[in-house]
Amino acid sequence: MEATIEKGSKACMWANRLAGGGLILLVVGILGARVGLSPMISMLLLTLAALFFVIGGIAALTGLIRSRGTAGGRSAPLTWLALVLGVAAILNFGATMRGASGSAPIHDISTDLVNPPEFVAVAGLRTANDNPAAYSGGDTPDLQRAAYPDIETIVLLDPVSFVYEEALAVAEDMGWEIVAEDAGTGIIEATASTPFVGFRDDVVIRIRAESAETLVDIRSKSRVGRGDMGVNAGRIREFRDKLLAAVTP
Numbered sequence: 001m002e003a004t005i006e007k008g009s010k011a012c013m014w015a016n017r018l019a020g021g022g023l024i025l026l027v028v029g030i031l032g033a034r035v036g037l038s039p040m041i042s043m044l045l046l047t048l049a050a051l052f053f054v055i056g057g058i059a060a061l062t063g064l065i066r067s068r069g070t071a072g073g074r075s076a077p078l079t080w081l082a083l084v085l086g087v088a089a090i091l092n093f094g095a096t097m098r099g100a101s102g103s104a105p106i107h108d109i110s111t112d113l114v115n116p117p118e119f120v121a122v123a124g125l126r127t128a129n130d131n132p133a134a135y136s137g138g139d140t141p142d143l144q145r146a147a148y149p150d151i152e153t154i155v156l157l158d159p160v161s162f163v164y165e166e167a168l169a170v171a172e173d174m175g176w177e178i179v180a181e182d183a184g185t186g187i188i189e190a191t192a193s194t195p196f197v198g199f200r201d202d203v204v205i206r207i208r209a210e211s212a213e214t215l216v217d218i219r220s221k222s223r224v225g226r227g228d229m230g231v232n233a234g235r236i237r238e239f240r241d242k243l244l245a246a247v248t249p
Contacts, residue, residue, distance in 0.1 A: 009072025011063030012079040018056030019082035022089075025049035040224070043199075050089045057086010104147035107222035108136040109232040111153045113144065117206040117219045121180035121189045125202070130223040133202070148233045154216035154240055158247050160186060160209045163216060166246040167205055170239060176203060192220070192235060199224065201232060205239075216243065 029045030060083035063071060071079040108131075110116040116135045123133035144151065156163055164183050171178060176190035186207035193200050199222065206217045218239055220232035 009063065009067060009074055011059045011066065012071040012074035012082075013063075015056045015060035015063055015082040016074060016078045018052045018059060019078070019085050022049040022052030022056060022085065025052060050093065053082075053085040053089035055086075056082045057084075057089070060086060104143040105227040106136065106140050106143050106147075107131060107225055107228040107232065108140055108219070109144060109148065109151060109221070109228075109236055110135070110217065110219035111151055111236065112206075112217040112219075113141040117187070117204040117217050119189065119202055119204050119219075119221070120187075122191060122202040122204070125179070125191065126223055131221065131225075133221075135219075136221075144233075147230075151233055151236055154218075154243065156214045156216065156247055157212065158214055160207055160214050163214045163243075163247060164188075164207050167207060167216065167243055170242045170246060171203070171205065173242065174235075174239065194231060201228075201235070203235070 025045045026049040029042045029049060032042050032045065060079045063074070063079060064083065066072075070076060118135075119133040126133055161183065164186055168178070168181060168188055171188060171190050174192070176192045178188065178190050180187070180189040182188075188205040188207075190203045190205075191200055192203055201220055201222045203218065203220045208215055218236050220235050222228045222232060
């Protein structure tokens with residue numbers, strides 16, 4: 001029995017160390033993204049933190065079972081915390097995978113697949129290592145239609161000037177950095193940052209009149225990566241829903 005408890009104590013020790021290391025990586029990853037650390041490095045740190053939490057959670061569960069919930073000579077509260085962090089990391093991973101299910105391996109999403117809005121002002125913000133500002137083309141339209149059939153031009157009956165002002169207000173409310181705006185052409189260009197690690201995606205909104213209707217098209221493209229796990233489509237849906245809520249009495 002004492003040997004089993006001793007093994008449990010060692011497992012709890014490693015659980016506490018891994019949980020502590022994971023917390024440090026988590027904090028550095030989140031804060032680093034806000035002080036100029038590369039999003040890729042921040043993402044790597046957060047991924048490592050999650051791995052530490054999962055392994056630490058397994059060690060905590062093993063240690064608590066062997067020590068009959070006492071953690072042996074280690075801190076029981078810290079061991080239980082390690083277990084909770086491990087479970088939380090697994091649940092978060094599952095939620096992320098569910099959210100990304102059905103997403104297409106593309107990173108350039110547009111409501112108009114025939115004549116997508118073009119990036120002009122934000123194009124100059126992209127570096128040689130970023131995805132090009134030009135529309136991806138190729139099989140992107142077909143992949144988008146299959147994965148996101150609801151992403152299409154927004155058709156409204158409100159005046160263009162009114163829709164433009166509301167669209168600009170929605171973009172600002174969503175926390176986007178407005179790069180260029182021109183009410184005359186109905187074009188708004190902005191940059192959006194993803195939570196936590198701060199991946200930067202570019203957005204262009206085009207508002208124009210056609211007969212008695214006002215057509216709103218929006219395009220969102222990631223600066224890095226081949227796929228976006230549905231982030232750009234989600235951003236367009238959120239903008240669409242907020243704009244419809246703003247213009248509908």
